Amino acid sequence: MIALLQRVSEARVHVEGDTVGAIGEGVLALIGIERGDGPASAERLLQRLLDFRLFADAAGRMALSLRETRGGLLLVPQFTLAAETDRGNRPSFSAAAPGGDARVLFDHLLDKARAAHSPTAAGRFGAHMRVALINDGPVTFWLQSSEP
Secondary structure: OEEEEEEEEEEEEEEOOEEEEEEOOEEEEEEEOEOOOOHHHHHHHHHHHHHOEEEEOOOOOEEEEHHHHOOEEEEEEOHHHHOEOOOOOOOEOOOEOOHHHHHHHHHHHHHHHHHHOOOEEEOOOOOOOEEEEEEEEEEEEEEEOOOO
């Protein structure tokens, strides 16, 4: 399972003109789900999302986590993160989890996130979304978690 984290001042997701998820300061996490991912990889990724240190402390060092700052978490399903791009000029999506499996796993991740952290918001799985954000820094990290 993949997460592209962006530290944001604010972020929101629109579907067909409606805002379906929004946060203030916090983390926008684009989520890619690959074949072989399961509940354990989702739970490990969530732990990393909440504990990854990407916010500045009083000394200006990236030493604080989302859990410590109590910022918002916006999870957005992002099928294209699982693309294989190492050859040619067209991405291959053979590594991506099938849609039904990915939806179940994204919903599992979202349920666990909502139980563990507030505020948590989300984009809509399978929808054409417009994501607006103000990247703070800019600070962007790639996290990956797999089954043990």
